[in-house]
Each structure stands twice: as C-alpha cells, then as structure tokens.
Amino acid sequence: MNQPLMNRLLLTGAAGGLGRALRARLAPLARTIRLADIAPIADPAPHEEIVTCDLADAGAVDRMVQGCDGIVHFGGVSVEMPFPPILQANILGLYNLYEAARRHGQPRILFASSNHTVGFWKQTDRLGPDTTLRPDSLYGVSKVFGEALARMYFEKFGQETALVRVGSATPAPEDHRMLASWLSHDDLLSLIEAVFRVERLGCPVIWGASANTQGWWDNSHLDWLGWTPRDNAETFRAKIEATVPRPAPDEAVALYQGGIFTEYPIYQEKDA
Template identity: 50%
Template sequence: MSKPFKRLLLTGAAGGLGKVLRDRIKPWADVVVLSDIADMGEAREGEEIIQCDLADKAAVMKLLEGVEAVLHFGGISTENTFENIMQANILGTYNLYEAAHKQGTKRIIFASSNHTIGYYKWTDYIDADSPTRPDSFYGVSKCFGESLSRYYYDRTGLETVCLRIGSSFPEPANPRMLVTWLSYDDLEEALRCSLFTPRVGHTILFGASANPASWWDNSKAAHLGYVPKDSSVQFSDKFPDTGVYPAADDLATVYQGGGFAAVGPRYQD
C-alpha cells in the first residue's frame, strides 16, 4: 500500500529530535531521506541516508531531488558564534529553500524556536502576529528562517509551517519548562497536522503541549487542527511551591527565553 509521500526528507536526523522522529515519521513516506552533517549509522528499512553539509549549495540541490516535503531540523540548535550560526542556520536554510523551490518540493515544516520571541516577558501573552524578539544569535537565525520562508511562499508558493518549538524533552527540567514543554507525542502530532492539512500557506505554530500555564496563543494556526494531548501538570510535583520569589535581576525568570535571555552575547569578542 502506497504511503502519503514517496520521498520525505528529515534534515538534522542525527540531532536530539531527529533521533526521536526517525522511526515516528516512517508511516508517512515510502522512503524517508535522513540527512545530517554527522554520522547517522546504517540505513534501516524504508530509509535512505545522505550525509550533507547544508552550507554546500550543490549538495543540498542534489539532496532535494524527488523530495515532496521536508521536515527541516538541521543546523545548530543552541547559541554559538555568529560565524557558525551563519553557515549552518542562515546559509544552510537559504540553500534548502532555494533547492526546494527549484526541485518542486511542495511544503517545508521549519523547526523554528521559542527563542525567536525569547525577549518577551513571562507576563506577556502573544500570538503569531506579535513582532519577533530574539534572545540570541540562534534566535536571530530562526527569525531569518521564518522571514525567508515567508518570502518563498509569497514569491513562489512554497508552503511552510514554522513550528516554534518550546522545550521538547522527555520531561520539564525547571519551572519555565512547565510552560514551554512539548512532549514527543505532541511534537509528532504537530508535524502530522502541518504535513497533512491540505493548505497551510505560511503558518506559525507555537509548539507546546496542553500545559496549565501558557504564554502563546495558537488561534492563528487553528486551521491546522493541532490539539495537544499531553500536559506538564503531571510533573508539577517536581517543582513544589515555596513562596520564595526569584531575585529581580534573575533574567531567566523574567524573559520567556529563559537562560538564553539571561546569558547575553557571551560569544562576542
């Protein structure tokens, strides 16, 4: 029985979330193309492995041959020097979009980040139309990716869902993550909705589970039908109420970006 896609590309397949998604997305495609600059091990049934540096334009053009849709998780996923971020996240994302356009790819799910809006405060409640406020060079690179995807949709019709991932780990590691946590099952569901909704245009979807507290209004992505099933409430007992308030200069508890917003430009000379 034929699957929805003939060739579905996952970039960043050797990364943390790439490893989580590798088996989960197999039901969606006859061939899942796994790509990363790092080693991904041996190909399993239904997989094709292509080691590729996203900064290599010719290699990315070849990578996109016959690919109908992309889950773009490639690039650097933490703060780094601007030079490194530029190659992996800015040039690499441009190469991917240009190749997708020329090779006839129909849709990209862009793994964006909550760090595109990390300098909003914990007391703010925002939606997809709120201006970006990146908290790091990494966040800046994800803002670039969102703008680039908007340009390619307006100019060429290449559709994108920008998934602003909160904190996708087995469980929250601190009180902030009780708000930003995205379970692996809900991540999978967000990707499923983003891939299979008939028309998405250019959509920004905040990637969080159904947590008790929320900073993000997903109403402008309602057409995707994403309904998270999990909640961080199950982990609340790990962070009991104390009545002790954080210091006024504890920026990790002031800004939504948490530690990213608190660190500052440590990678600058």
C-alpha cells in the same frame, strides 16, 4: 493513518536530539524517510536513506532535496554559538534549502523555528502569532531570518512552510520554565502529521508547545489545521517543585520567556 502521506520525506538534523527521538516514529508518514545530517547516522532501516550533507554546500543540499515530497527541517545550529557557524548552517544553509526546494517542485516544509525569536518577552505576557519579534540571541536572530526567508518564498513562489516556534521539546519538562514551554514528542509528532495532511497550509506561525496549563502562547488561529496537543506539563509540576530549586523572581530563567538565552554574551570566534 493507513496510507503514507508522501513517497519520500526528508528529515534534516537526523543525528541530533530531536531527529533521533522522532526518526523511527516518522515512518508511517512516507514510504521512504531520507535522513540527513553533517554528522554520521548509523543503522538505516529498510525504509530509510542516509545522506551526509553540509547545509552550507549548495550542491549537496540540492542533491539532498531532490526527489523529496516533504521536508522536516531540524538541521542547523540549535544553541547559541559564535556567529560564523550560525551564519553557515542557519542562514546560508537555510537559503540553500529553499533554493533547492524551489528547483525541485516546492515540497512542503516544516521549519523548526524557535521560542528564542521572542525570548525577551516576559513570562507574564501572552503572545499570538503576530506578536513583535524580540530575539534573545544570535541563534534567535537566525530563526527570525529563517521565518522571513520562508515568508518571502511563500509570497513570491508559493512555497508552503509551517513556521513552528519550538518551545522545549524534551521527553519531559525539566524545570519551572518548561512548565510553560514544553512540547512533548507525541504532540510534536502529531503536529508534523497535521502539517503534511492538511490540504492547504500556507505559511503559518505555529507555537510549538503542548497544552500546558501555564502556557504563554495562543494557537487559537490554527483551528483549520486540525492539530490538538494532548499533553500537559502540569502532570510534572509536583515532581519539578519537589526536586528542582525555584529560581529567584529576578533571574532570567524566571523573568523572560527565553530564559538564560537572554543572558548569553555575543560570542566572538576566539571565545568558542
């Protein structure tokens, strides 16, 4: 890209793992990258703005979104937890984000949904964009809510959102399950570029996975998007098989697409 696609791009969850991994690499997309998180963010570059924001604070979210042309929403709870923090960050917080976007010109949003929206499908199943949702956790349920909220804002107000069901977005696959679910940082970056480059987005479901030979998810409905993942977890198979014990066939990590999330209890606040 020679010219930035936007004037100001908002990255929420910028202090988290994915935010830290992609922060510098998003620079070509916009003249200014606004980095937001409830946690501290250090050492802003000249093209970066730092915003401290609790997603449950509607006023703070409104100020965070104001002036932005696009939003990459990695913010919120990203693991299974007791319901109260999930409620605040992933449900109330996402509502606040969409209301702020509605008030401030409807900047296009990339919403980091999750493979845990479908975690109870078996690893032998192959899923398309219209598959029945089978969340495996309260975290997964919060992402189902997020997809439904985004769809409603699209249908009612025309707010465009890419519903990206992120698989395992790590530098490299770490176990046998990730040979199917891995999303490389390079492929995620190219997906973000495609989402903000395409003329008309709508509100598509996008499976967030690289071009894995062992993949479970079908993105053939997205030819119009112009995104072609290039990495393949198969490159790491020999290393994983040599260093990572293979789970028994009846273990959740080998049976379900959601892996160990299907085993997590429903945490109560006292268990936190």
